[in-house]
Amino acid sequence: MTAESPVRPVTLTMAKKTTTVYDVTKHHLVPEHKKLSEKDTEELLKDYSITAKELPKILSSDPAIQHLDVKEGDIIKITRENPHSGNSLFYRRVTNG
Amino acid sequence: MHKELEEYKGKLPDKLLEEIEEKCPAGKLKKVVAKVYEEYEQARVDPGEAVGLVAAESIGEPGTQMTLNTFHFAGVAEMNVTMGLPRIIEILDGRKEISTPMMEIYLKKPYNQGDGIKDVAEAIRQTPAGEFVEEFSINVVDMQIDVRLNKERMKTAGLTTAIVTKQLEKGLRDANVKVKDDDIILKLKSKDVKGLNELYALREKAKGVYVKGIKGITQVLPVKRKGEFIIITAGSNLEKVLELDFVDTERTTTNDINEILNVLGVEAARTSILNEIDKVTEAQGLNIDHRHIMLVADTMCASGCVKGITRYGVVSEKSSVLARASFETPIKHIVDAALVGEVDYLNSVVENVMLNQYVPIGTGLPGLVTRQIKKKE
Known part of the structure; x- marks a missing residue:
């Protein structure tokens, strides 16, 4: 069904995994993830003239952003390293879904 | 960086600017960079271009030339790798269970020199x-x-x-x-x-x-690659392997994209989709432009998890009823939409084709805005 189907909102707190001995962020497949400040978020949305809802999503349980202390609605700035065209920026909105 | 190049920062990719600075004599820099910028602007995709269609064609055509077989892995018998079209289908469908999961395990310093590599490999095998x-x-x-x-x-x-x-x-x-x-x-x-x-x-x-040993890893094969020993396995369990203390946690990977998603996150899964498709096309001697694959990978990962290009994955995310119905199982979608009273805003391509209307692509995209000038009386 569509993303906008009427569903009763339920708040769930997930227990975070604590026994990771390895650092996910250092893995060569994982690009740099950064939380965007409120001011930068505003600028970004104005720059592309979009709303936050139109951005691609990232789950709040995503392993690559566990060290960032994020909440729903935050924007994550991702610096992708591409061997073909150098670095490029990508943005994702945090969701709980 | 040079002064002349500085003003093009942000307009041209950093990699291009670096290349210009490196290869161009300083005297001609200004002219060259202006010309490059002109060419770059011309090469860009126009707004409203149907990039998805072009990507589909560009991946589909070489796909017809792909072989349908699996390959035996050099070294041991019974170690197969799914390659060619079946592998491409598997990746793009976002399958949870892939047919030949494999890992490439890199080892930390003293272990990757080859001493006792057999014991290390045996310790991993289930x-x-x-x-x-x-x-x-x-x-x-x-x-x-x-x-x-x-x-x-x-x-x-x-x-x-x-x-x-x-x-x-x-x-x-x-x-x-x-x-x-x-x-x-x-x-x-x-x-x-x-x-x-x-x-x-x-x-x-x-x-x-x-x-x-580690559950899921059925076979191990130590091989030498670029001056160091790594272990290639049949079967995959990224989470458990990364917890081992002799494993290089920065480079060890698997070909199971779903596992990467769970252990390393969406962005890693996206990169992995690109790598895996590249691996197949390279082995088959095909040439698909990287940007087409990037578009597909981005679409698959847009929702925060990996969705396949199937009626259960990406297509089910479409907001338009008619667009969903046009893919597969039309009656189911139309009946379901009728039951909840879904509204179709006709914002996309397929539904407008069905209704014989202009498609919002290319010149069909912009609307016409007129400003009325009042006649002077």
Whole structure:
């Protein structure tokens, strides 16, 4: 069904995994993830003239952003390293879904 | 960076600017960079271009030339790799279970030089109880199985009778496991054992019980690559392998995209989709532009998890009823939409094609805005 189907909102707190001995962020497949400040978020949305809802999503349980202390609605700035065209920026909105 | 190049920062990719600075004499820099910028602007995709369609064609055409086979891995028998079209389909469908999961395990410094690499590899492999057993003898009188263990093999693997017993207990729910002297005795729990069939079945089950190693890794193969030893495995378990202390956690990967998603996140899964498709096209000698694959990978990962290009994945995310119905199982979608009273805003392509309207692509995208000038009276 569509993303906008009427569903009763339920708040769930997930227990975070604590026994990771390895650092996910250092893995060569994982690009740099950064939380965007409120001011930068505003600028970004104005720059592309979009709303936050139109951005691609990232789950709040995503392993690559566990060290960032994020909440729903935050924007994550991702610096992708591409061997073909150098670095490029990508943005994702945090969701709980 | 040069002054002339500075003003193009942000307009041109950094990599291009670096290349210009490196290869161009300083005197002609300004002219060259202006020309490059002009060319770059012309090469850009126009707004409203149907990039998805172009990507579909560009991936689909080489796909017709792909082979349909799986390849044997050099080195060991029985180690296959799914390649060619089946692998592409598997990746793009976002399958949870892939047909030949594989890992490339990189090792930390002293281990990657080759000393004792066999022991390291053996430690990773999932080993069933059957490999540590000298003999299963079936005792018909007492209706039990006497298991004599192979002490030598257990010693090299660092196992004790107690560990094996514990694993057998865990693995065999319907049997009592007892230790007598150095042997292990298996007895069926249920009283009404009619024939020997149950005992034989128990023996086969006991052979396959997991005792050691990492679950899922069925075969290991140490190989030398670029001056260091790595371990290639059949079967995959990224999470457990990364927890081992001799494994290089920064470079070790798997070809199971779903596993990467769970352990390393969406962005890593996206990169992995690109890498895996590149691997196939390269092996087949095909040339698909990287940007088409990037578009597909981005679409698959837009929702925060990996969605395949199937009616259960990406297509089910479409907001338009008609667009969904046009893909597969149309009646189901239309009936479901009618039941909840869904509204179709006709914002996209397919639904407008169906209704014989202008498609919002290319010149169909912009609307016409007029400003009325009032006539002077």
